Amino acid sequence: KHAGHSGDDGSGESHFTVVIEAAAFADQSRLERQRMVNRALGDIPGERVHALAIQASAPTS
Template sequence: MGIIQNIEDQIRSELAPAALEIINESHLHAGHQESFDGTGETHLRIKIVAEAFEGLSRLERHRRINALVAGEMEKGLHAIAIEAKAPSELS
């Protein structure tokens, strides 16, 4: 199982999101380091809407997500961009 699937499973289990999208943006970072060609699952964007974020600050939301993906950082995940919203914030 890959990093993206592991993260998706963890987030769905812990936060029961109403919406979740995990986008692999690794290819956008090719060449940023001489040894990186943009392959793999190293740079991800996580877009999530979850009731669990209601009343939490942006920092608290990011901390919750970071805690869930900490194990994947040890397996090769380098960076995540997080877009976390509560259902009440949708337009």
């Protein structure tokens, strides 16, 4: 998608979207939800991830 810009390492995989719904996100701000996802991912993204979009929500019932 973004070949040729500074985030392109040639691997073809650098932009990702995480969509997650969890009860643990209830009563958490959007920023805290993103922090929770980042903590859960730990070192998995490493240096290969140039962009990570996070859509984190609590279940609605």
